[in-house]
Amino acid sequence: MPFYSAIAASGAAVTVLGGVAVMAVVTWFRFWPSLFGEWLSSLDHKKIGIMYIIVAFIMLARGFVDAAMMRAQQAIAYNSDGYLPPSHFDQIFSSHGTIMIFFMAMPFLTGLFNLIVPQQIGARDVAFPFMNSVSLWLTSAGAGLVLISLVIGVFSTAGWTGYPPYSETQYSPDVGVDYWLWAVLVSGVGSTMGGINFLVTIVKCRAPGMHFLRMPLFTWTALITSILMIFAFPALTVVCSMLALDRTLDFHFFTNGDGGNMMNYINLFWLWGHPEVYILILPAFGVFSEVVAVFSQKRLFAYISLVLATSAIGLLSFCVWLHHFFTMGSSETVNSFFGIMTTIIAVPTGVKVFDWLLTMYRGRLIFKPPMLFTIGFLVTFVIGGLTGVLMAIPPVDYMVHNTTFLIAHFHNMIIPGVLFGFLAGYMYWFPKAFGFKLNEWWGAASFWCWIIGFYLAFMPLYVLGLMGMPRRMEHYDIAAWQPHLIVAAIGAFIIFLGIVCLGVQLAVSIRDRKQLLDLTGDPWNGRTLEWLTSSPAAPYNFAVLPKIEGIDAFWHLKEHGLAYKRPAKYEPIVLPKNSLIGLFIGGAAFAFGFAMVWYIWWLAVLSLAAIAALIVIRASDDEPDFVMPASTVQAIEDERFEQLAKAPRNEMEDEPGFVGFPAPEAAK
Amino acid sequence: MSAVAANFTETPIPPDEARGYEEKAFGFWVYLMSDAVIFALLFATYVVMVGNTAGGPDGATLFSLTRASGETALLLTSSITFGIATVEAARGRRDMVLIWLLVTAALGLGFLFLEFGEFSSMISEGAGPQRSGFLSSFFTLVGTHGLHVSLGLFWLFVMVGQIVTKGLTAPVASRLMRLGLFWHFLDIIWVAIFSIVYLPGLL
Numbered sequence: 016m017p018f019y020s021a022i023a024a025s026g027a028a029v030t031v032l033g034g035v036a037v038m039a040v041v042t043w044f045r046f047w048p049s050l051f052g053e054w055l056s057s058l059d060h061k062k063i064g065i066m067y068i069i070v071a072f073i074m075l076a077r078g079f080v081d082a083a084m085m086r087a088q089q090a091i092a093y094n095s096d097g098y099l100p101p102s103h104f105d106q107i108f109s110s111h112g113t114i115m116i117f118f119m120a121m122p123f124l125t126g127l128f129n130l131i132v133p134q135q136i137g138a139r140d141v142a143f144p145f146m147n148s149v150s151l152w153l154t155s156a157g158a159g160l161v162l163i164s165l166v167i168g169v170f171s172t173a174g175w176t177g178y179p180p181y182s183e184t185q186y187s188p189d190v191g192v193d194y195w196l197w198a199v200l201v202s203g204v205g206s207t208m209g210g211i212n213f214l215v216t217i218v219k220c221r222a223p224g225m226h227f228l229r230m231p232l233f234t235w236t237a238l239i240t241s242i243l244m245i246f247a248f249p250a251l252t253v254v255c256s257m258l259a260l261d262r263t264l265d266f267h268f269f270t271n272g273d274g275g276n277m278m279n280y281i282n283l284f285w286l287w288g289h290p291e292v293y294i295l296i297l298p299a300f301g302v303f304s305e306v307v308a309v310f311s312q313k314r315l316f317a318y319i320s321l322v323l324a325t326s327a328i329g330l331l332s333f334c335v336w337l338h339h340f341f342t343m344g345s346s347e348t349v350n351s352f353f354g355i356m357t358t359i360i361a362v363p364t365g366v367k368v369f370d371w372l373l374t375m376y377r378g379r380l381i382f383k384p385p386m387l388f389t390i391g392f393l394v395t396f397v398i399g400g401l402t403g404v405l406m407a408i409p410p411v412d413y414m415v416h417n418t419t420f421l422i423a424h425f426h427n428m429i430i431p432g433v434l435f436g437f438l439a440g441y442m443y444w445f446p447k448a449f450g451f452k453l454n455e456w457w458g459a460a461s462f463w464c465w466i467i468g469f470y471l472a473f474m475p476l477y478v479l480g481l482m483g484m485p486r487r488m489e490h491y492d493i494a495a496w497q498p499h500l501i502v503a504a505i506g507a508f509i510i511f512l513g514i515v516c517l518g519v520q521l522a523v524s525i526r527d528r529k530q531l532l533d534l535t536g537d538p539w540n541g542r543t544l545e546w547l548t549s550s551p552a553a554p555y556n557f558a559v560l561p562k563i564e565g566i567d568a569f570w571h572l573k574e575h576g577l578a579y580k581r582p583a584k585y586e587p588i589v590l591p592k593n594s595l596i597g598l599f600i601g602g603a604a605f606a607f608g609f610a611m612v613w614y615i616w617w618l619a620v621l622s623l624a625a626i627a628a629l630i631v632i633r634a635s636d637d638e639p640d641f642v643m644p645a646s647t648v649q650a651i652e653d654e655r656f657e658q659l660a661k662a663p664r665n666e667m668e669d670e671p672g673f674v675g676f677p678a679p680e681a682a683k
Numbered sequence: 684m685s686a687v688a689a690n691f692t693e694t695p696i697p698p699d700e701a702r703g704y705e706e707k708a709f710g711f712w713v714y715l716m717s718d719a720v721i722f723a724l725l726f727a728t729y730v731v732m733v734g735n736t737a738g739g740p741d742g743a744t745l746f747s748l749t750r751a752s753g754e755t756a757l758l759l760t761s762s763i764t765f766g767i768a769t770v771e772a773a774r775g776r777r778d779m780v781l782i783w784l785l786v787t788a789a790l791g792l793g794f795l796f797l798e799f800g801e802f803s804s805m806i807s808e809g810a811g812p813q814r815s816g817f818l819s820s821f822f823t824l825v826g827t828h829g830l831h832v833s834l835g836l837f838w839l840f841v842m843v844g845q846i847v848t849k850g851l852t853a854p855v856a857s858r859l860m861r862l863g864l865f866w867h868f869l870d871i872i873w874v875a876i877f878s879i880v881y882l883p884g885l886l
Binding site for chain 1: 702705706707709710713714716717718720721724725728731732735736737739812813814815816817818819820822823837841845849852854855858
């Protein structure tokens with residue numbers, strides 16, 4: 016229990032009270048039946064996607080609190096201990112990184128995949144809806160382990176990378192590293208399954224005519240990301256299992272003595288870790304590619320080159336992992352090879368930046384919040400990319416390794432590159448998920464807070480890094496550092512305002528949802544297939560699978576006046592039945608992780624047996640689907656066409672620079 | 684939504700089932716690739732750590748060619764018997780499928796019995812995984828394969844149960860096909876273990 020400090024105790028209290036508050040609200044409004052019946056048991060990819068994104072936002076708030084606490088500590092810790100004891104500060108930077116990578120960014124991107132990819136390729140669901148639900152609940156189980164570490168026990172102090180020998184039992188005897196390990200392992204299994212699911216979905220479930228080279232860019236990035244997940248996550252599973260064996264059963268993979276080899280950990284970890292960077296960022300690139308075309312009102316520039324660049328990045332991402340540890344002492348030849356590979360990876364990324372710029376060139380830009388995030392990304396990301404190329408040169412890396420320069424660099428990539436992309440995607444696709452748009456004023460306010468806060472928070476860290484400040488310092492005695500750290504803390508505060516704006520935006524939009532209704536399903540004059548469905552989409556997405564005849568499939572349909580044609584008759588549609596087994600497997604996995612952290616062997620055995628039993632039950636169910644009769648489909652579609660007829664003028668028409676909808680040609 | 688849900692009726696599934704099985708087979712192949720990466724990394728770690736004996740015993744003193752060959756014989760034979768079961772399944776001969784699956788299970792159990800004996804004798808000689816980095820990597824690599832075989836056997840018995848209760852229906856046959864992929868995959872991994880762990884350790 017966290018009674019070692021008032022701050023830790025209040026963190027635990029917030030966690031517990033938050034959980035209790037959610038339960039209370041659900042009980043008060045009697046949401047339990049619909050929560051279990053329609054959401055937690057749902058195998059509908061759209062609902063699973065929404066739940067993933069809710070997890071991501073909860074964890075974003077938690078991860079941001081960690082960040083703010085660090086910035087506050089460093090701002091005041093000149094020649095003083097500040098307000099956080101070292102062990103607590105160390106837990107905070109470890110949980111910040113772990114949460115933001117594994118439990119904010121990963122669920123967010125998987126959530127967007129779930130919500131959008133099947134609709135973009137004209138599919139009715141993912142290939143394996145049940146496995147999708149298992150993935151969701153394994154990720155949530157991992158997130159739950161991180162959250163509960165705040166209440167019961169402690170979290171790791173070994174950083175989000177958990178390097179041995181420090182993370183071995185000898186130096187970290189408490190349960191912190193075990194919490195980290197099992198949270199990462201459990202959610203990692205979920206991510207691997209998610210990768211398999213989306214690879215199969217994209218390869219096998221595309222609508223007729225949706226060739227690979229007609230797929231929207233977001234789907235392309237989902238495809239490459241899935242491949243990276245399938246081949247990179249095993250490395251994380253292996254390396255974390257080995258560390259867990261070291262800690263739990265006294266093996267000697269990475270120990271100081273007895274033939275351990277700690278460098279092997281670092282190799283294996285980054286063999287996953289570098290592809291992971293692209294797992295995070297490629298989906299965001301996909302979002303930017305969609306947003307930039309729609310809000311420039313132009314076709315995406317050089318589609319093929321974007322596809323090739325995405326694939327090239329996917330391939331190269333496996334060839335650069337050593338640049339995370341140039342200082343480990345490999346030979347010049349090895350370091351040079353990886354330095355060169357790292358600079359080469361900037362080439363396809365540069366191609367993408369030019370493609371986005373050229374998409375905007377001579378476009379009629381409409382500055383909706385997703386577009387603001389995209390432009391903010393382009394400017395900021397290029398700066399981060401340049402510092403990355405700088406650090407790809409091994410001698411330079413020796414100078415700035417493990418300084419705040421590195422911290423500034425990767426936040427400069429991940430905040431604009433990943434988070435801005437996901438926020439742009441959130442605001443762009445929100446109407447598709449819920450049937451109404453988000454308030455734009457608050458969206459823009461959030462953007463400005465985020466970007467100004469970002470520059471204030473991280474540009475000083477570049478300077479500090481060059482001044483020699485190492486990362487992860489709890490206190491320091493160099494006066495020259497403090498002003499920069501105070502500016503960084505102010506930046507963190509402005510980012511906090513950005514997060515508040517996101518909350519206000521959501522609340523205001525829910526209040527005004529009647530005015531923000533999206534009746535057409537196509538609020539932005541979209542180009543890709545997900546805008547053909549109603550908002551929110553029917554359980555089956557497409558009553559009749561569309562025939563795809565080009566890139567920007569929906570645009571093409573609109574041009575030919577085929578987008579809203581009613582079919583002569585509807586067919587019955589096969590859909591997956593809801594199932595609570597995924598939720599139960601997640602719960603058992605959580606119990607298993609918790610048991611392994613605290614060495615409760617009976618619970619570990621019991622929860623594994625429960626998982627096995629649940630899988631056997633599910634695997635013996637030969638009728639996991641039901642058939643929605645044509646009459647029901649007809650009823651839903653009738654309602655949809657009634658709404659379409661009622662739809663007011665599209666709000667995009669009021670935008671300065673709006674160039675109009677694709678003119679329908681006479682249907683052939 | 685709930686009004687819509689009330690209208691759902693449960694009728695037999697129309698025939699795009701075949702596509703579903705194809706997706707499952709493809710997904711399983713992809714899973715096997717992912718699993719192969721796990722083994723690749725375990726092999727790499729083993730090769731890196733094979734010399735880290737920390738003054739303890741090395742492969743030459745611990746491994747027995749007879750036992751390793753016995754394990755190999757049992758596992759490779761079990762692949763053949765599983766193959767026969769698959770052929771019988773294609774012919775729809777339920778009892779023959781059951782017999783050959785049980786033969787496969789017996790061979791798999793024999794393999795696990797030998798492996799278990801090997802592990803326990805090593806541990807009792809003081810050459811357990813806690814002894815050295817080399818032995819940690821040996822037990823993890825070979826043990827992970829053994830764990831896979833155990834899971835495969837568990838799955839095999841579940842399939843026997845399904846064939847007895849449901850018969851060789853299309854969903855059951857499709858599951859049996861994927862179990863076959865898994866079983867043969869483990870064979871391939873074993874061949875690599877034999878050639879990378881046991882042979883160089885003894886020669």
